[in-house]
Every structure is written in structure tokens, then in C-alpha cells.
Amino acid sequence: MTIHQISIFIENRSGTMIKVLEVLKQAGIDLIASTVADTTEYGIYRIICSEPLRAHEELQKAGIVVTISDVFALELDNKPGRAADAVRIFSEAGINLSYMYSFLLNGKGILIFRTDDNEKAKAVIKEKGLKYIEEPNLAGLA
Amino acid sequence: MxxxxxxxxxxxxxxxxxxxxxxxxxxxxxxxxxxxxxxxxxxxxxxxxxxxxxxxxxxxxxxxxxxxxxxxxxxxxxxxxxxxxxxxxxxxxxxxxxxxxxxxxxxxxxxxxxxxxxxxxxxxxxxxxxxxxxxxxxxxxxxxxxxxxxxxxxxxxxxxxxxxxxxxxxxxxxxxxxxxxxxxxxxxxxxxxxxxxxxxxxxxxxxxxxxxxxxxxxxxxxxxxxxxxxxxxxxxxxxxxxxxxxxxxxxxxxxxxxxxxxxxxxxxxxxxxxxxxxxxxxxxxxxxxxxxxxxxxxxxxxxxxxxxxxxxxxxxxxxxxxxxxxxxxxxDDMIVLRGVNIFPIQIEKILMQFEELANNYLITLTTDEDNDNMTVEVELDKFDDDYGRLQKLEKEIRRRLKDEILLTPFVRLVPKGSLPVSEGKAVRVVDKRTVYQ
CATH class of the missing domain: 3.40.50.12780 (ANL, N-terminal domain)
Incomplete structure (x- = not known):
């Protein structure tokens, strides 16, 4: 029910993100979404891509400080209030979201988030019948 | 006179x-x-x-x-x-x-x-x-x-x-x-x-x-x-x-x-x-x-x-x-900062206690508005996609360093491989204090 996200520890210095993107380019891996927040001196660059496991391997080989983590990717109708509804469900279930980001893909809203309790989150998604993206479908999305 | x-x-x-x-x-x-x-x-x-x-x-x-x-x-x-x-x-x-x-x-x-x-x-x-x-x-x-x-x-x-x-x-x-x-x-x-x-x-x-x-x-x-x-x-x-x-x-x-x-x-x-x-x-x-x-x-x-x-x-x-x-x-490599004598090996000893960190580090001494300060940059080797934990790690390094050298340095985590390494031996201390210029 979760997908793999690549997280890279980066310094707030020009050129660091380029290095990451070059590695992915050389490996022929497609980006689906990526995000980095502005932070004081360092930050975490998070990427959803077509082949996360291979991306992780290639980045590690390039000497980049990278880790792989499990996140949820909900697929929502592109209508006002859908994101609010989804977040409320988790909030009411007492599940904390560590971070969240969203984007539009093929006319659908995609909501990526990480929780502090994946098992509970899975149960809620199942119970509420929420639509989500599965890892094998990532390559097809890009 | x-x-x-x-x-x-x-x-x-x-x-x-x-x-x-x-x-x-x-x-x-x-x-x-x-x-x-x-x-x-x-x-x-x-x-x-x-x-x-x-x-x-x-x-x-x-x-x-x-x-x-x-x-x-x-x-x-x-x-x-x-x-x-x-x-x-x-x-x-x-x-x-x-x-x-x-x-x-x-x-x-x-x-x-x-x-x-x-x-x-x-x-x-x-x-x-x-x-x-x-x-x-x-x-x-x-x-x-x-x-x-x-x-x-x-x-x-x-x-x-x-x-x-x-x-x-x-x-x-x-x-x-x-x-x-x-x-x-x-x-x-x-x-x-x-x-x-x-x-x-x-x-x-x-x-x-x-x-x-x-x-x-x-x-x-x-x-x-x-x-x-x-x-x-x-x-x-x-x-x-x-x-x-x-x-x-x-x-x-x-x-x-x-x-x-x-x-x-x-x-x-x-x-x-x-x-x-x-x-x-x-x-x-x-x-x-x-x-x-x-x-x-x-x-x-x-x-x-x-x-x-x-x-x-x-x-x-x-x-x-x-x-x-x-x-x-x-x-020798002794640092005199605000009257305190510090050897880089003391800092190294503390940094090596953290399994999240790589081996390379850099100590930079600066003069900021009359105060001499120390910044310790250290390479991060492992992390787990958690910004809060990175901050906690930084704080813990700072605290342990202070216990050792009796001064509170600035601590900066940097990605592995980003600190300068000269031929074989790493550069450990950069002194930019105005006093030596």
C-alpha cells in the first residue's frame, strides 16, 4: 500500500541538487515528483520516481547520502475539498503526518505523505476505501 | 616623558x-x-x-x-x-x-x-x-x-x-x-x-x-x-x-x-x-x-x-x-579559543561516537563581531528521512562537544564527501580569526 520514496541529505549550496539529477538522468530514471523545503543549512530532497530501488542504488554508488522510505500516495479526484477530506480522516484517526506534498498527474490529485504509524494508516485507507498508487504502477505513471 | x-x-x-x-x-x-x-x-x-x-x-x-x-x-x-x-x-x-x-x-x-x-x-x-x-x-x-x-x-x-x-x-x-x-x-x-x-x-x-x-x-x-x-x-x-x-x-x-x-x-x-x-x-x-x-x-x-x-x-x-x-x-595543532586550549583530537574523539557520522570533519575558527567562534562541520553518513532527528543529532553533537572542550561550538552537518581532503591527510582546522591576519 506504500511506495518507495528517495530522500537525499543535501547542503544548502548550489550544485548539490544538480549532482542528484545527473545521476538519475544517466540511469534513465524518470522523476514523477520531487520536493525540497527551504532550510537554514541543510535539507532533505525527496523524490518519487519511476524506479526507486534502482535510483537508490545508483545514488549510493555515486557517494550521495541517500535513504529510502515508505510513503503513502493517495489518488484523489481533482475537485475542491478532496485533500481536506483525506487529511481529516487521518487526523480524526489520530495519525500524525510527518510531511505531505501533492501534485496533479493525468488529471488526478496525488497526495504523498509519511506517517508515524503506517499500520494504522493502512487500516484507515482500507476502511475508508481510499484510492492509492502502488509501486509497480510508478513506471507507468512517468 | x-x-x-x-x-x-x-x-x-x-x-x-x-x-x-x-x-x-x-x-x-x-x-x-x-x-x-x-x-x-x-x-x-x-x-x-x-x-x-x-x-x-x-x-x-x-x-x-x-x-x-x-x-x-x-x-x-x-x-x-x-x-x-x-x-x-x-x-x-x-x-x-x-x-x-x-x-x-x-x-x-x-x-x-x-x-x-x-x-x-x-x-x-x-x-x-x-x-x-x-x-x-x-x-x-x-x-x-x-x-x-x-x-x-x-x-x-x-x-x-x-x-x-x-x-x-x-x-x-x-x-x-x-x-x-x-x-x-x-x-x-x-x-x-x-x-x-x-x-x-x-x-x-x-x-x-x-x-x-x-x-x-x-x-x-x-x-x-x-x-x-x-x-x-x-x-x-x-x-x-x-x-x-x-x-x-x-x-x-x-x-x-x-x-x-x-x-x-x-x-x-x-x-x-x-x-x-x-x-x-x-x-x-x-x-x-x-x-x-x-x-x-x-x-x-x-x-x-x-x-x-x-x-x-x-x-x-x-x-x-x-x-x-x-x-x-x-x-602544534592546539587551538586557543577564548582562553581555552583545545586539541582537534578531542573533537574527533566525540564525533567518532556517533554512528550516523562519517570520518571527515572540519573545524573553522572565525571572528564575528569581536567574538571568536568555532564551527565544526561534520559529514553525515546515515540518515533516515527525518528532519527533526537531524536537528536532534546536531544538538546532541553540540552538547557532547561542549562537555569535552568547555565551549559551545556551532555544529553543521554536511553530506559525506563534501569536505576538503588534501593529499592523504584531511585538513582539520581553518583559522580565519582576524588576529592571525
Whole structure:
């Protein structure tokens, strides 16, 4: 029910993100979404891509400080209030979201988030019948 | 200006070079003879076949092997003493964060001579018995405390052992007691001034301050001028080290052009730290000191690791005691930051305790608005996509480093592979402090 996200520890210095993107380019891996927040001196660059496991391997080989983590990717109708509804469900279930980001893909809203309790989150998604993206479908999305 | 009346010890301060050197050779011969009572030196002389009578001229000092801080550690605690312990009345010890601590012993005569030397320094910059001297320096094992205390008392000044910290109380003392002179580390003087300003105290209008003794941490000429401008005082550079008693080894006269090292107390050599050969006057080398009137623990050719150069052997003030430039750095990797001695290995030891970190790190020293700071950049090896945990890690590194080096550095996590590595050996310390420029 979760997908793999690549997280890279980066310094707030020009050129660091380029290095990451070059590695992915050389490996022929497609980006689906990526995000980095502005932070004081360092930050975490998070990427959803077509082949996360291979991306992780290639980045590690390039000497980049990278880790792989499990996140949820909900697929929502592109209508006002859908994101609010989804977040409320988790909030009411007492599940904390560590971070969240969203984007539009093929006319659908995609909501990526990480929780502090994946098992509970899975149960809620199942119970509420929420639509989500599965890892094998990532390559097809890009 | 008649400088002649400004000597506390004219019989020593006003000697010609020739007279000074004659006194030095007599005292050196006596010191070497006395060192035969030290188990350490007795053995060392035997090893190199040196006999006290071999020292016939000042140049013969080069026959004597150097003494190092490691020797002090190896003979810890009492192996270097030249008198029985019953004759000793005081002990000062270094913190020993990088191995055995070092111990310096004093007889009553040593303490008297030490007080005389400090009194001479303070007299030289204008202090008299009607002055009020506030010693805003750490006490305890730090020799800047008791050293200046006894010296100022010896001179006859009213001496206030205010110790370091509690700026509001310091300022109250300065105002209430009519303090005319302060001894403190330069960064603390700046701090005091900031608090004065916050409190609406104008040092020129509201205090009687006129003289400052600053030392124990490197500072630049610009820093000195700023301190003088801020407080409306004259600030004089003081050099001391616990191995040579403490303060009173070298001090600037009113010319403020180099520190006079008292040559009736010490023989000063400046050597190339690599070849250990003497360097010509004006060239930078390592300061090597030999004590000439110490009883409990004379030290012969002690390598201070401080880098400096000879500015001159005469001075318009009339004193012919050698003038040395302010210290230019260290010949080992020791860092002196805000009066605290730090070795990079201490920092390394702490960093290596964190499994999240890689092996490379970089220590950068900077001067930011008068304060000297340390930034430790360290490479991150493993992390788990959690920003909060990264911050926690940074905080924990900072806390553990503070416990070790007694100062709080800035800590910056950087990705593995981003710090400079020179051929084989990593660059560990970058000193950007204005003092060394």
C-alpha cells in the first residue's frame, strides 16, 4: 500500500541538487515528483520516481547520502475539498503526518505523505476505501 | 616623558644588554646545577653526557636538550621537582583533557618572585598603590586568577578578586569601588562593554577605568584598539603560561610595541620548529623559555609551541629586555579559543561516537563581531528521512562537544564527501580569526 520514496541529505549550496539529477538522468530514471523545503543549512530532497530501488542504488554508488522510505500516495479526484477530506480522516484517526506534498498527474490529485504509524494508516485507507498508487504502477505513471 | 621613574625594579629593569646577559649566565649556571636535584633532569643530563660545568656561556644553552609538555605529562605528578615536596607550597595543574594533566609546583620563594614579576608588569603600565585593580579572570587552577591577585597586592593596589562572569556585579564593583584597572580576556572585556551599554553606563563618564591588562587568548591589534576606544582606556597585552608560573612572563610597556619578556627571569630563544635551530631576529619561530630563578620546578629550554618573533632588544621606554611580537599561532595543532586550549583530537574523539557520522570533519575558527567562534562541520553518513532527528543529532553533537572542550561550538552537518581532503591527510582546522591576519 506504500511506495518507495528517495530522500537525499543535501547542503544548502548550489550544485548539490544538480549532482542528484545527473545521476538519475544517466540511469534513465524518470522523476514523477520531487520536493525540497527551504532550510537554514541543510535539507532533505525527496523524490518519487519511476524506479526507486534502482535510483537508490545508483545514488549510493555515486557517494550521495541517500535513504529510502515508505510513503503513502493517495489518488484523489481533482475537485475542491478532496485533500481536506483525506487529511481529516487521518487526523480524526489520530495519525500524525510527518510531511505531505501533492501534485496533479493525468488529471488526478496525488497526495504523498509519511506517517508515524503506517499500520494504522493502512487500516484507515482500507476502511475508508481510499484510492492509492502502488509501486509497480510508478513506471507507468512517468 | 621621563620613563626612568617608572621602574619598579630598576636594578633589573634598567640593566644594559651586557649586564643582563652576565646576570643570565650566572643564573643559568645556578639553575642547571639546581636541576641535578630533579630526577628527570638528572637522568636526562646523564643520557646526553652533560655536566653543569659544561655551561660556560649563554650559547652553551644549546647543549641542553629541550623540555616538552610531553615530558611534563610523563613525569606527572612530581617527577620533575628539584626540591622535596615539603618545600612546596602551591600546585597548579592543567586540565589534562588530552592525556595526563601537567603539574607545576611552587615554593614560597617561587610565589614571591612570581608576584614580583606581575607587580613589575603592572607598575610598568602605570599602576600605583592608590589604584583599584579588579581581576575579572577565572581563579582556581587558571593562573591568571591568583597570579594577578598576588601581583597586584604586591604592588600595593587595592585588589578585587571579582573572578569571571556576572557582568552586572562586575559593573557595580567598577562603579562603587572606583576600579581603575581590570585584567580580563579580551572577549570578556567586549562583553562587559555591551552590558554597560545596555545598562546606560558610559565608561568614560561613569567609571575611573584607565588601564586594562588583556591576555590568555589571541587578539589582533584592531581588537585592542576597539577595546581602547570602547572603554576610553589603554589596553596592554599580557603573556603568561602556567608552565612558567602564569602571567608576568611578558608584558607590553607604554610603547605598546611588543611584549617585554623579563630576561632576569627567563632566557628567550626563538627556534625553527622543524630544525630546532635558532632563527634570526624578526623571523617567526617557536618560543622556547628557560626559567632562571625557579626553585621548585625549573624548566630548561621549554618548547612553548607558541609562534612569535623578536621585535627588538632595546626600547624607547629604556628597558633592554627582549621585545617579542604578539603570538602568531601555534607550532602544534592546539587551538586557543577564548582562553581555552583545545586539541582537534578531542573533537574527533566525540564525533567518532556517533554512528550516523562519517570520518571527515572540519573545524573553522572565525571572528564575528569581536567574538571568536568555532564551527565544526561534520559529514553525515546515515540518515533516515527525518528532519527533526537531524536537528536532534546536531544538538546532541553540540552538547557532547561542549562537555569535552568547555565551549559551545556551532555544529553543521554536511553530506559525506563534501569536505576538503588534501593529499592523504584531511585538513582539520581553518583559522580565519582576524588576529592571525
Amino acid at each position: 621621563d620613563y626612568k621613574s617608572e621602574y619598579l625594579h630598576p636594578q633589573f629593569e634598567a640593566l644594559s644588554r651586557e649586564e643582563l646577559e652576565k646576570l643570565q649566565i650566572e643564573r643559568l649556571q645556578a639553575t642547571v646545577r639546581h636541576c641535578m636535584n630533579s630526577p628527570f633532569y638528572k637522568q636526562r643530563f646523564e643520557e646526553c653526557g652533560l655536566k653543569p660545568e659544561d655551561i660556560k656561556s649563554l650559547d652553551d644553552i644549546r647543549k641542553i636538550p629541550f623540555t616538552t609538555k610531553q615530558d611534563l605529562r610523563d613525569t606527572y605528578p612530581f617527577g620533575m621537582a628539584s626540591v622535596p615536596l615539603t618545600k612546596c607550597v602551591r600546585l597548579h595543574s592543567s586540565s589534562g583533557t588530552t592525556g595526563n594533566p601537567t603539574v607545576i609546583l611552587h615554593t614560597q620563594k617561587d610565589l614571591d618572585e612570581w608576584a614580583n614579576a606581575v607587580a613589575r608588569c603592572l607598575w610598568m603600565v602605570g599602576l600605583r598603590p592608590d589604584d583599584v585593580f579588579q581581576n575579572s579572570s577565572g581563579y582556581g587552577m587558571f593562573t591568571g586568577g591568583l597570579g594577578f591577585q598576588y601581583g597586584a597586592e604586591r604592588l600595593g593596589a587595592l585588589t578585587v578578586p571579582a573572578a569571571a562572569g556576572n557582568s552586572l556585579r562586575q559593573i557595580k564593583f567598577i562603579k562603587d569601588f572606583g576600579t581603575t584597572a581590570i585584567h580580563a580576556v579580551p572577549s570578556y572585556v567586549t562583553r562587559l562593554y555591551e552590558v554597560m551599554r545596555e545598562q546606560g553606563v558610559d565608561p568614560r563618564r561613569d567609571t575611573k577605568l584607565k588601564v586594562l591588562a588583556i591576555g590568555a587568548e589571541p587578539h589582533s591589534e584592531e581588537q585592542r584598539k576597539r577595546i581602547e576606544d570602547m572603554l576610553g582606556v589603554k589596553a596592554y597585552n599580557s603573556f603568561g603560561m602556567s608552565e612558567m608560573c602564569g602571567p608576568g612572563v611578558g608584558f607590553e610597556c607604554k610603547e605598546q610595541n611588543g611584549l617585554h619578556f623579563w630576561e632576569d627571569y627567563y632566557i628567550v630563544e626563538i627556534v625553527d620548529p622543524e630544525t630546532l635551530e635558532p632563527v634570526p631576529d624578526g623571523e617567526i619561530g617557536e618560543l622556547v623559555l628557560t626559567t632562571l630563578n625557579r626553585e621548585a620546578m625549573p624548566l630548561l629550554r621549554y618548547r612553548t609551541r607558541d609562534l612569535t618573533r623578536v621585535l627588538g632588544r632595546t626600547c624607547p621606554c629604556g628597558r633592554n629586555h627582549i621585545r617579542l611580537d604578539r603570538m602568531k599561532g601555534r607550532s
